[in-house]
Amino acid sequence: MYYRQFPLLAILLVICVSGCTRDVHETAEESKRNIVLIVADDHSQDLGAYGNPVIQTPNLDRLAAEGTIFQHHYATTASCSASRSVILSGLQNHATGQYGHQHDFHHFVSFDHIRSLPVLLSESGYRTATVGTFHVAPREVYRFDTFLEGHSRSSIEMAEAARPIIESDDSAPFFLYYASSDPHRGAGFATDLPHAPDRFGNRTAGYSEVVPVEYDPASVIVPEFLPDTPIVRAEIAQYYQAISRVDQGVGRLLEILESSGQLENTLIIYTSDHGVAFPGAKTTVYEPGLLVPLIVRHPDSPGGLQSDALTSMVDITPTILDFAGVNAPVYEQHIGLEPLREVLPETGSLHGRSFLDLATGNDSSEWDEVFASHTFHEIQMYYPMRSVRDRKFKLIWNIAYQLPFPFAADLWESPSWQDVYSQGPEALFGPRSVAEYIQRPEFELYDMTKDPFESSNLAQDPAYADVLERYKQKLKSHQKRTWDPWFLKWQYE
Numbered sequence: 385m386y387y388r389q390f391p392l393l394a395i396l397l398v399i400c401v402s403g404c405t406r407d408v409h410e411t412a413e414e415s416k417r418n419i420v421l422i423v424a425d426d427h428s429q430d431l432g433a434y435g436n437p438v439i440q441t442p443n444l445d446r447l448a449a450e451g452t453i454f455q456h457h458y459a460t461t462a463s464c465s466a467s468r469s470v471i472l473s474g475l476q477n478h479a480t481g482q483y484g485h486q487h488d489f490h491h492f493v494s495f496d497h498i499r500s501l502p503v504l505l506s507e508s509g510y511r512t513a514t515v516g517t518f519h520v521a522p523r524e525v526y527r528f529d530t531f532l533e534g535h536s537r538s539s540i541e542m543a544e545a546a547r548p549i550i551e552s553d554d555s556a557p558f559f560l561y562y563a564s565s566d567p568h569r570g571a572g573f574a575t576d577l578p579h580a581p582d583r584f585g586n587r588t589a590g591y592s593e594v595v596p597v598e599y600d601p602a603s604v605i606v607p608e609f610l611p612d613t614p615i616v617r618a619e620i621a622q623y624y625q626a627i628s629r630v631d632q633g634v635g636r637l638l639e640i641l642e643s644s645g646q647l648e649n650t651l652i653i654y655t656s657d658h659g660v661a662f663p664g665a666k667t668t669v670y671e672p673g674l675l676v677p678l679i680v681r682h683p684d685s686p687g688g689l690q691s692d693a694l695t696s697m698v699d700i701t702p703t704i705l706d707f708a709g710v711n712a713p714v715y716e717q718h719i720g721l722e723p724l725r726e727v728l729p730e731t732g733s734l735h736g737r738s739f740l741d742l743a744t745g746n747d748s749s750e751w752d753e754v755f756a757s758h759t760f761h762e763i764q765m766y767y768p769m770r771s772v773r774d775r776k777f778k779l780i781w782n783i784a785y786q787l788p789f790p791f792a793a794d795l796w797e798s799p800s801w802q803d804v805y806s807q808g809p810e811a812l813f814g815p816r817s818v819a820e821y822i823q824r825p826e827f828e829l830y831d832m833t834k835d836p837f838e839s840s841n842l843a844q845d846p847a848y849a850d851v852l853e854r855y856k857q858k859l860k861s862h863q864k865r866t867w868d869p870w871f872l873k874w875q876y877e
Contacts, residue, residue, distance in 0.1 A: 416509065416557040417683060418550075418650040419704055420637065423471060423561070424630050425464065425517060425568040426666060427656035428607075429677050431627070438604055439624050440597050443635030444679065447654060451681030452689040452743045458754045458773070460697045462658035462666050462673030463761040467697060468520040468563075469494050471657070472501045474701030474712065474734035476757045478868045484760030486521040492760065493521040499713040500526045501701045505559045508710045513549045515542045516563040528561065536565035537585050539633020541592040543640060551644045559704075564633060567626030569661045569794045583798070584622040584661075586629075593636075597628035608837045609664040609672045609814040616662075616800045623660060651707050652681040653700065663801045663821070664814050667792050669756045669771045669780055670838055680743040691742045693751030694775070698736030706738035719867055723875060728867050735866050755862050759870075765790035768870055772858045773832065779843075779855035780828040783873050788822050815839035827852065 431441045433448035434455075460470050461477055469475075469482035473494070477483060481495040502512045506529055515532035534545035542562060549558050570585030581587050588596060601617035604624060610616050634654065641647040656676040659665040665672035678695060681687075705712055712734045719725060742748050756771040767790050768783040795801060804811050809819035815837050827843040829852055842848040863871040 416708065418557045418646055419505075419510075419559045419707065420641070420650055420652045421471075421559070421561050421700070421704065422634060422637070422652070422654045423468070423517075423563045424627075424654075424656040424677075425563070425565050426658065426661040427567055427627060427630070427677065428660040428665065428672060429675060430624065430660070431677060433679065434677060436605060438599065440628050441631040443631045443638060444654060444677075446638070447634065447652065447681050448679045450687040451652070451679055451685055452691055452745070454678035454680070454691045454693065454695055454739075454742070456692060456694045457655065457676055457678030458674045458694070458696050458756070459656075459658040459676055460674075460754075460756050461758040462668055463758060464568075464657050465490075465492060465519050465521070466758070466760070467657040469498075469526075470697045471655075471700050472520065472526055472561075473498055474501070474698055474705075474736050476698060476735050476755070476866045476868070478757050478759060478870065479735070479866055482520060484765070485762055486519055490760075490763040492763075494525050495718070496522075496525065497715070497718065498525050499715075501704060502526060502528045502559065502561065504705065504710055504713065505708060508708060509556055510708065511549065511552070511554060511556050511558040512561075513546065513558065514561040514563065515545050517565045518563070535591075536563070537629070538591040538594060539564055539566065539629050539631075540594055540636045543633050543636035544592075546637065547640050550640050550646055557708075559708075562633075562637065564630050566630045567623050567660075569798070582622050583619060584626045586622055586625045591629065594629050594632050597625055599624045607672065609670065610662060610800065611804055611813055613800070613803060615803045619662070619798065619800050648683055650681075651683065651704070652679075653704070654679040655697075655700070661794060662798070663791070663795050664816075666795060667758070667761045667765070667790075669758055669769045671836070674756055680739075682740070682743040685744045689743075689745050691739075691748050693739065693742050693748030694754045694773070695739050695742070695751060696736055696754045698734065699739050700736070702734050702736050703738045703740050703743075706740045717867060719869060721869070721872070723872060724867075724869065727871075728864055732865065732867065753858075755859075755866075757866075757868065761790075761792050765792065770859055770863065770868070770870065772855055772862065776831065776833060777851060777855060778828075778830045778832050778838070779852070779859065781856075781859060782824045782826055782828070783870055785824055785826040789824055827856075829855065 432445040465486040466477040466482050469480040484492040506512045512528045513530040514528045515534045516536040532545040534542035570581040599621040601621040604620040606612040655678045659673045714733050753774045759768045771780045804813045828841050829843040830838045
């Protein structure tokens with residue numbers, strides 16, 4: 385009635401509402417900010433920013449100085465493909481189905497129903513691109529809009545490959561997944577470049593613009609879980625060199641972001657799929673295998689912050705979705721085993737939560753517990769383990785404890801292991817004998833405040849029987865919530 389009496393006003397109102405709606409929509413799109421997720425390969429907390437005075441990582445140290453450094457960030461499994469499925473889904477790998485390595489004859493793949501991070505971001509308007517190591521499958525599940533070409537050991541080449549994505553005039557924000565192969569051991573590394581690599585893939589030349597940074601083995605820091613021998617020191621020196629190569633790639637990425645005017649509009653996360661490639665770390669659920677760097681440069685952070693929260697790889701996807709304003713997916717239970725269907729929830733969401741507030745200096749007091757789930761590494765390495773860790777205790781359940789602990793090929797062949805192994809079963813490799821490392825008990829319980837190197841198993845101590853039972857219940861509850869098929873082991877064995 386009102387519009388009939390004033391047709392011109394009605395038309396003007398319609399135009400205004402249409403225009404205002406379009407402006408609001410455009411503003412919302414423009415307000416979306418970019419995301420860069422950097423994932424190194426087999427990198428423990430060996431950085432200047434984490435207190436290592438020997439290693440040269442000026443660019444990562446800068447990133448930490450301008451953002452937040454997380455002191456207690458954990459992988460959920462110390463195996464490459466399995467961990468990457470967790471990073472890109474927010475689900476434990478027993479729920480993604482990526483139980484072990486994707487490549488070659490190992491052939492593990494994630495379930496088709498997984499709604500991965502790059503797919504969710506792409507559907508919400510992000511331009512998604514990846515460069516370097518992919519090492520997860522299938523591509524349809526972890527689909528990116530663009531797969532960039534760049535040698536995964538040549539960190540600056542990888543950064544330059546991403547330049548067109550960063551400098552594009554496209555108004556849509558971008559999500560860049562930059563995944564280096566360093567500092568992974570160099571076994572099987574391509575030989576098409578000059579100068580044969582050492583065991584961590586280091587060459588004296590052959591990497592575009594990368595300046596090799598070499599280290600004196602006498603000066604490196606030997607962690608408590610490794611024996612302090614000349615062989616171990618030599619391998620750590622090689623490992624440090626590979627980390628410095630990653631650092632140079634991060635530096636070039638920062639330069640490109642800064643010169644393009646995108647740095648202050650971009651969330652940058654740096655982490656690693658799991659810890660260093662030494663026995664006692666990689667493929668285990670001991671601290672050196674799971675404790676990794678997490679540096680977050682949030683556009684709204686004042687910088688120079690530290691967080692003592694216990695965070696986990698399952699928190700990466702929820703954090704990025706939170707930053708992007710994208711809803712997390714909800715899954716329906718797909719496990720067909722009746723004994724499990726009776727006890728597991730019918731629906732569930734992601735297994736982690738956003739730590740975005742922590743990256744801007746908010747309280748971390750409720751972040752006190754993390755879980756790990758490992759099943760395979762290579763196909764022949766079946767050794768399922770589950771663990772829970774809080775600020776006081778850590779429980780490890782070696783589900784297949786009857787079996788000898790299996791070795792990844794690169795760890796078995798490493799001079800650091802062979803040197804000690806050749807000395808016999810009683811020889812010490814860090815806090816454990818060779819025999820103890822290979823044949824493990826069903827349960828391992830450690831007081832992390834008194835025994836941070838996990839050397840004194842309390843599981844058989846009657847004084848800790850109540851503690852053992854309490855932490856078993858924590859594991860069971862977590863397995864139910866995350867639809868872990870290995871929950872059945874509690875029932876029939």
